[in-house]
Amino acid sequence: MSTAPTPETVAALLPEVAQLIVEALNLEVTADEIEPDAPLFGDGLGLDSIDVLEIALVISKRYGFQLRSDNADNTRIFASLRALTAHIASQRTQ
Numbered sequence: 001m002s003t004a005p006t007p008e009t010v011a012a013l014l015p016e017v018a019q020l021i022v023e024a025l026n027l028e029v030t031a032d033e034i035e036p037d038a039p040l041f042g043d044g045l046g047l048d049s050i051d052v053l054e055i056a057l058v059i060s061k062r063y064g065f066q067l068r069s070d071n072a073d074n075t076r077i078f079a080s081l082r083a084l085t086a087h088i089a090s091q092r093t094q
Helices: 007-025 049-063 081-091
Strands: none
Touching: 007 049, 007 081, 049 081
């Protein structure tokens, strides 16, 4: 299922995905402290490639689809919490 999610769908899913990231990575921030449009890497949340693997694993378990490491769109998918959430909303099977 690959349909463009509505902004409302993405907004509703943002807190859930933020909480999933916080729990998966044992971050010392709360889910509501993650800015939806801030970068997940570098100056934003400061994640690295190992963190992405952890996130990809919990997303595949929770939402029923695989995030592949060789996907050319990964830079776009993991650009921000909002971008990741939009991708999940468009791909999820669960």
